Amino acid sequence: MKGLRARRGDRLLELDEVERRLKPFGRRYLGVREIPLDALVGTDGRASSFTRDFRPLHAFSRDRMRSLRSAFADGAFPPIVAVKLGETYFVIDGHHRAALARRGGAEMIDADVTELIARVPLPAGADMLEVVLRELERIFLEDSGLAEARPGVRVSVSRPAHYLELLENIQVHGYHMMRDRGRVLENAEIAANWHDAIYTPTLAAIDHLRLGRLYRDAPPGDLFLVLHRHRRDAFPSTGCPHLAQTVVSVVGDGGRRRRLRWPGRGRRSPA
Numbered sequence: 413m414k415g416l417r418a419r420r421g422d423r424l425l426e427l428d429e430v431e432r433r434l435k436p437f438g439r440r441y442l443g444v445r446e447i448p449l450d451a452l453v454g455t456d457g458r459a460s461s462f463t464r465d466f467r468p469l470h471a472f473s474r475d476r477m478r479s480l481r482s483a484f485a486d487g488a489f490p491p492i493v494a495v496k497l498g499e500t501y502f503v504i505d506g507h508h509r510a511a512l513a514r515r516g517g518a519e520m521i522d523a524d525v526t527e528l529i530a531r532v533p534l535p536a537g538a539d540m541l542e543v544v545l546r547e548l549e550r551i552f553l554e555d556s557g558l559a560e561a562r563p564g565v566r567v568s569v570s571r572p573a574h575y576l577e578l579l580e581n582i583q584v585h586g587y588h589m590m591r592d593r594g595r596v597l598e599n600a601e602i603a604a605n606w607h608d609a610i611y612t613p614t615l616a617a618i619d620h621l622r623l624g625r626l627y628r629d630a631p632p633g634d635l636f637l638v639l640h641r642h643r644r645d646a647f648p649s650t651g652c653p654h655l656a657q658t659v660v661s662v663v664g665d666g667g668r669r670r671r672l673r674w675p676g677r678g679r680r681s682p683a
Contacts, residue, residue: 422463425454425543427495427502433547436497436528444491446520447501452494452510453538454502466511476508489513491522498533501525531559532566548575556582557599562607569633577637582606614639 453464461469468477480489492506501523503510513521532550534542549567552575553559558567569575586602618635627635 422465423540424459424462424464425500425502425538425540426459427454427456427504430454430497430502430534430543431528433543434497434530434532434534434550436530438529440527440529442496442525442527444522444524447494447496447523447525449510449514449519449521451499451501451536452503452521453500455507456495456502456504458503458507462507462511466507466514468508468511473508473511477512480508480512489522491524494523494525496525496527497530498538499536500534500538544572545569548572551575552579555579555599557601557603558607561600561604565607567611567633568631569637570631574633574637577640578633581640585610611636 449466452466455462461473463469468474489506489509489512492509493504494506495502495504506523510521530550531553532546534546538546545568549569550559552567553565556579558565567578569578582603585606586597586599589602589605590597614636615632618639627638630638
């Protein structure tokens, strides 16, 4: 183990940094339960001591591992202590027990679990890029007014810059709403109208005409931006139809596939 170093992609997530970014607003005790070892992706202060799959990085861990193996020869370790956030877990106490269990080929481990509750939880297998994306989703939901207007709504994208583009889309929508109504509107009112009258109908049209099949694994926010960008590029010749109508213009003519401009990636053919 001497000299072993973890590459960036092999690093455990640090709980304090994840909390700072995602800002959990509540917690609850779940008790002792079995959890998947593969779901352990983080730690509270031991990221420099273990790789993401809990291989020890320091030689002094050898003695600790031997002691644990001798004390619990049957592999029946006491539960580790862990924090749950979404579908991920962070080890508070029991790093060497987790390491021995992984080494022994176990898939599950007993854990005394406390759950953190956040507006945007982490999915299974989250890495630091996923943490950053979920932080930006949280900021987008809060800054746009969606967090207040539609609690529990999620808007997923694949790249950080896409949240800025979505926020700009809502702001332009708000500008036109205020012009039409002749008064200043709160962010939450604008966001609610955008979500109900623009975003949701567009996703429904995408689903109905199966546009998502042309872009496998694309999150909903990306598909929405594909249509938004296509409408913007076609504006000089077609005007500005509702985004849901843009879906029909893209695949409604006999299902012929067209080249669409993927947000943030230049031009590409549908997969």
